[in-house]
Amino acid sequence: MAAVKSTAVATKPKAIYVDTSKCTGCRGCEVACKQWNSLPADPQPFAGSYQTKRDFAPNTYTFVRMNEVATSDGEVRWLFRKSQCMHCTDAACVEVCPKNAIHHTDYGTVYRDADKCIGCGYCVNNCTFGITKLDEVAHKATKCNFCLDRVEAGLEPACAKTCSTGAIQFGDREQMLKLAHQRLAALKPGFPEARIYGEQELGGTGFIYLLTDRPEKFGLPENPVVPWTVKIWQHVVRPAGEVMLGGTVLALLAAALLGAGKTGKVDKAARTGSGTGSNEGGATDAKS
C-alpha cells in the first residue's frame, strides 16, 4: 500500500470552503489539526457549554465556535463554525513581520515560518481577527499554516480531510467559490441571512465560509479591516524607512506603531462572551 498519494502540485490559488450548514460540531477537525501538527492538549475547565476552548493558543490553531441562537418563533438554532487563521490576501501579519517570517505562498495562503520567526509579536498585535498567538516559551508566533507540507505533497489539509459531513472542503479557490455560490442559492430560501464570507473580505481569504446567518452570529466581524496603524506602516513608514532610515530606527518606529493595539492575550470581554464581536476573540457561545 502506498504511504502517500503524490500528485503534481498546481500553483493555482487554493482555498478551504467551510459550509456551516453542514457542520455538526463534532470537532474532528480540532483533533486532526492537533494530530498532524503535533500539538499537545491545552486543558480547559468546563465553561458552561460544549465549547471548551474560547480562544486560540500556541497549541490550538483551530477550534469550533458554538453559538446558540434563539429564533423569533421561540425555537433554538445551534451554530457551529470552525475558526482558524483566515489566510487573508490583505494580511496585516505579512505586512508587519519584520523578518519576512510570514508570507503568502504560491497558493495564496499565509505561511508562518517558525525558523525565521523571532517572536516580536507584531503579527499577534495586528491580526484583524485576533487569531495569531505568541508562544511565550518558544518565543514564536503560532497559527494555522494551511498544512502547507500536506498541500505541497498533494494532500488535503488535515481538517478538510477529516471532516465527515463535507462541511470542510479543500480545492482550487475558484472551484470552492463556485461550490459556495451553488450552496448559497440552495440555502437562501430557508436562510435569508445566508451569505458567503471571505470572497471579498480583506482582498479575499483562504478560508471561505458559507454562513447561514449574519457574521456576528458566528463570531465574525461584518466588515473586517486591516488596522490603520498597519496601513500607515505599510504605505508610509516602511517604504520611507527602508530608503532613508537605518534598521534600528525603523525598528523603533515599528515598535511604537505596531506594538500598539492588541495583545496576544484574550481580553476579559471576549472571555465572558460579552464582546461585540469586533474580532475573533469575542462572542463565543453567547446567547444572542
Added chain:
Amino acid sequence: MEISRRDFFKYSGATLAALMAADLGFDTTPAKAQANELKIKFARATPSICPYCSVGCGILVHARDGKVINTEGDSDHPINHGSLCSKGAAVFEVAHNPRRLTRPLYRAPGGDRWEEKDWDWVLDRIATNVKKTRDAGFIESEKGLPVNRAENIACLGGAALDNEECYLLYKEMRSLGIVYLEHQARV
C-alpha cells in the same frame, strides 16, 4: 479592546529587545514558502478500522521504525473516504500514551496498591483460581441429565475485541461451563 498603557510599553519594549537581539533590523528580502518535509513520506501505512463506534471507518496507521508516527482516515475506504470524527482522529494518542498499561498488575486481597507481576505468575494464579472456583461450584447434572455448568464464575466483555477473540472467548468460557456470559450488547 482595551490595553493599559503600562502593558503597551512592556509589550513593545520586549518586542524591541527581541528585534535588537536578533539582528537589529528588518529583513527586506522576499520570502518563499518552504514547508517541512512530509513526515509520512517514508512511513509504512497499515490499514486499520477505527476502534470506536460501529460505523467501521478506515484508518491508516503510519509507522516508522516500529513506532506510530501518524494516523489518519483511509481515503480509499468506502465508508469514510478518509474522514474521521474527533475520536477516530485521536487514535494516535492511544499509541502514544503514558497511561497505557504495559505490565500485568496484581492487587492482593485488602491491598491498597498494585504490584507489577510477570505473565507467568498472573496466568498461573488466575488458572489456579479458576480451577478452584469452578471445582467448588460445578453442577454436573440435574435430574439425571448432564448440565455441565459453573454458576459461580461470570465473564463480561467482547464488544471491544476482534471476532476471532470473541470466538475463542466463547469456546473457552463455555468449556468451563460458564453461563453468566454477557457483554456490552446487553447494556
Added chain:
Amino acid sequence: MDPRFTRTSSQADLYAPLRPGTDIAFIGGLINYALENNLYFRDYVVNYTNAAFLVDEGYSFHDGLFDGYDPQTKKYDGKSWKYAMGLDEKPLKDPTLTHPRTVFRLLKKHYSRYTVEKVCAITGTSKEVYLEVAKAYCATGRPDKSGTIMYAMGATQHTVGSQNVRSYAILQLLLGNIGVPGGGVNALRGESNVQGSTDMGLLFDQAPGYMALPPAAPEYANLKGYLDKETPKAGFWTNKPKFFVSFLKAMYGEAATPGNQFGYAYLPKRDPKKNYSYISLFEDMYDGQIRGAFFFGQNSAISGPNSNKENSALDKLEWVVISDLWETETAAFWKRPGAKPAEIATEVFLLPAAASFEKEGSITNSGRWIQWRWKAVNPPGEARSDLWILHNLHRRIRARYAASHATKDQPLLNLSWQYGLGEEPDIEAIAREISGYDTRTGQQLTTFLNLADDGTTVGGNWILGGMYPPEGNKAKSRNTADKGGIGSYLGWAFAWPANRRILYNRSSADLHGKPWSNDKKVIWWDPVAGDPLKNEHGKWVGLDVPDFKPTVSPSDAGGSNPFIMRPEGVAGLFSKLNEGPFPEHYEPFESPTANSLSTVNLNPVVKIFKSPMNERGDAEKFPIVVTTFRLSEHMQGGGMTRNLPWLAELMPELFVEISPTLAKARGIIPGQDVVVASARGEVKAKALVTNRWKPLMINGKEVEQIGLPWHFGFMGIATGDVANKLTPHVGDGNTLIPEYKAFLCNIRGVK
C-alpha cells in the same frame, strides 16, 4: 426525533422533541396516520407482510392488556397469538384486507387509539411539528421513495425497548421501506465490534449465529430434542441442524462424533428458570453467588445501571480478572471514592491488552461488514492481544485438568483448540474454523449452504460461512468498486450472510421480480440469465447478492416470499414478543404521569427486582424526567477517550443539561455545581443551562426534563461522577436491557 436537541438536531430539516420513553406512542401515531390516510404501500403490505393473514379468534386486547395475561407470574400464555388456520392446516388469508380478523384490520384498530391529540399529550411534541413529521415520513410509502429509521440506545434502553424497535419495523413495513436501498431499521451500534461479539453469541442464552444455548429441560435432553424444538418447519432456519452440528464439531473436534451426539452433552445447559443476563448477573454477584469474574475490555463500573450497587457487588468477589488498555474504574473499584481497600478481599488481576492496531483480526460493523485490521506496531511493553491472553490462559487452565478423568472435566478436555503450539495462536486457523471446512478434505467451504449435519463439516459460526473460502480470507478484500452506485461495495470486506449488503432485498422487486422503481432497484429476475446446462432457467441478478435462492423464479412456489428467515416467508406485522403481538405504549418504570392510553402504567411483563439498593422513585419526590446520553467526544465507559488528552480537552468533566426555566426555578447559575439525585443515588455535575431543553406539556401538566452524559468516572484525565449511580436495576420485558433512558430525578444547586 430526540428528547435532546443535539448537534445532529441542529442540522435537521425538522426536529421533533419527545419525552423519553414515549417512542411507541410517537410511532404508533405515525402508523395510525399512514393507515388512516392511505399512505401505506398497499402491494407490498398485502404480499410481503402478514397483513392479510387471519388471526386466531382468541386474540383480544382490552385496556392495555392482550389476552392470556397472568398477573401472578406477570406473563402471557400467548396461546392465541397465532394465525387462524384453514382445514388445509394453512393460515387463512384475505388479500382484500377487509376481514375484521386480518392482521391489517387488527393493527388498524389497535393504533386507531393513537390519535395525534393523544400522542402529543403523551410525548409532549407539539401537534404542528408532529403533523409535519407524519406528513414527511409517511410520504415514503410510495414505490419510488424510501425512508430509513436509524436508532441507537435511545430506543432500546427502556422497559419497552424491544417493542420500540418493533414499532419501527411495523412502520417501515407499512411504508415498504424494508429491503430497499435507503430503507431499513438500522441499529447504530455502539462499539466497534458489538455486532461481531453478538454474532459470536456472547450472551447467556446464545450459541454463535443466533442459535440457542440449550436449557436444562427434559425436551432438550439430547441433540435430537434440541433440534426438534429449535428447528422450524419452514423457512431458511430449517437448515439449523447443519449449522448446529457444525458448531458442535467446531467446539469439540474429533471428540464430537455421531455416537456422542457430537458432544452435545458437553455444552453447559442453563437453568430455564433463571435469567443470567447483565442485571441478574450483578444482582447475583451482589448476593455472593458469583465468586470470580472476567472483564474483557468492559468498564462495568461506569456502564452498568445502578452503579453504587454494581460496585458493591464487585467487592464481594474472591477474584476478578480485567483485561484492558487502561486502569479503568472497574479495575480500580477497590479504591473508588468512599471505598476502604483494606475491607475489600478481592484479588484483582489487571492484564495489559493490545490496541486495535497492535494486533490483527476482524471486526464487524453495524452494516454487518466484516473488515480485517492489520497489525501496524507491537503493543507497548508486555501488553498482549486478548487473543494471546485467552489462548495462554486456556492452555494453563487445561493443563491443570490434564490428568483428570472426571466427567465434569470432559467439556474442557475435549474442547478443540487447534491453533498451533506457539505462544501466539494462529489467527488464520481461527478464522478458517469460524468460516467452515470439510473435515474429510480439509477444504474450506465456500458458503454455509455446504455445512452438513452428519459431522463432516466444521463451522464455528454459520452466519460467517464462506468468509474464508479456499481462495483466502475475504475480510481482507479491498476492492472499491461500487457496482450500480447504491453503496453495495461487494468487493470490499465480507458481509454476512453470504456477502449480502441489503437484507431481504427480494422485497425491492414486485411479485414478478421487477424492481418497484427503477431508481430503487437492487435485484431483479432475469428470465434469460442462468446456465441451462445446470437446469437454470432465469436467475435473480442485480447490484447485490440476492437474499433469496437465486434460481427460484417469481412464479415458483415461495418465489414471492422475500422474508426467507420466517416460516411464512413474509414479514410479521403481527409477531410475538413477551408483551404481545403489537407494541403498546406503557410508561417507564419511573414516570411523571399515568398512562393515558390504559390503566396499565408499566409494561406488564417487566421483572421488578425487589432487592436492596434498588429503590423506585416517585414523581412527588423526583419530579424531573432524566435521560442519560453519550457525547461524540467520548466513548462508553470512557477508557478509550477519557485517557486521551485531546479528547479530555474537548469534554473535560461531567455536566448536566437543564432548561433555563428549571435553572430559574431552582436558582441554578450556569456553570455552577449541582447535585442530581434519584432514588438510587446522587451525582455532582456542572450545570449547562441551555435553551435546547425546555419543559414539555405532558397529559396537561408541565414536566421538566434534563439530560446527562454517562461516560465519566474517577479514573483518567477527564473525570466526573458516575451518572449510572442514578439509574435503576430494571430492564426490558424481553431482553432485560436496562432502562437508562427514562427515569426520575431531582436537582439542586450546591454552594
